[in-house]
Amino acid sequence: MAERLNRISVTLTARGIPGAMRRRLLHPDGRSFTGELETWGARVPVGAHLLDRPARHQVVVRLSKGAGTRRGRPDVRGLAIRVHGAGRDTDILLSTTGTGRLTRHVPVPRRGFDAYYGSITAYRAGERKVYLAAGPDPAGPPLGRTLESVVAVARRHRAALLLYAGPDPVGRVTFGAPLPPPADAALAFDPVRNAPADLHPVGLMHGVRAFAYRASRRWRGASVAG
Numbered sequence: 001m002a003e004r005l006n007r008i009s010v011t012l013t014a015r016g017i018p019g020a021m022r023r024r025l026l027h028p029d030g031r032s033f034t035g036e037l038e039t040w041g042a043r044v045p046v047g048a049h050l051l052d053r054p055a056r057h058q059v060v061v062r063l064s065k066g067a068g069t070r071r072g073r074p075d076v077r078g079l080a081i082r083v084h085g086a087g088r089d090t091d092i093l094l095s096t097t098g099t100g101r102l103t104r105h106v107p108v109p110r111r112g113f114d115a116y117y118g119s120i121t122a123y124r125a126g127e128r129k130v131y132l133a134a135g136p137d138p139a140g141p142p143l144g145r146t147l148e149s150v151v152a153v154a155r156r157h158r159a160a161l162l163l164y165a166g167p168d169p170v171g172r173v174t175f176g177a178p179l180p181p182p183a184d185a186a187l188a189f190d191p192v193r194n195a196p197a198d199l200h201p202v203g204l205m206h207g208v209r210a211f212a213y214r215a216s217r218r219w220r221g222a223s224v225a226g
Helices: 002-014 147-156 181-186 205-220
Strands: 029-039 055-065 077-083 090-096 123-125 128-130 132-136 160-165 168-178
Touching: 029 077, 029 147, 029 181, 055 147, 055 168, 090 132, 147 168
Parallel strands: none
Antiparallel strands: 029 055, 029 168, 055 077, 077 090, 123 128, 132 160, 160 168
């Protein structure tokens, strides 16, 4: 199956499909924003430099809909965070999941963006494994059900989501100005390639995700940072 998808991607790219027709294979509908990640660390250190040390990082944040359903309809919502670093950027990708013990790592459609976002696979941080997550900031305004509502909130208020490593909140992602559509279209996230040595995704889904993001970039003709 993987080889077949790869051949299809190569063929369509070779035929010169116009860029406007090459929508993302994953989470096609979304909006991107400038932003800031403020980290303060967990009660017990996670083992990753990015999450353990108090700091402020410039980021790009993207909220999206996995299947591109109509406005306000249930969909697997996505949260992508690119943390700009001196050496290499770090990409963190989360999607709406369940909140129960058996569903917290399973993608679940939600009607709005005020939801719980989790990592499908665990991350290796130092000597331990940790799952990353994000959720509504009690001190911030609601993001609403549509991408348009998220843009409106980001422009008028201090929109934010809390970032978790395991059960502890370790930081806050604050949304800034919306990026223009061409900038959003050019973004290509890859949480496998753009990952530091002390915070790297692991597990059986690791190889599948790596292929999926390569195929999506090839289809769109996009390049990844890092």
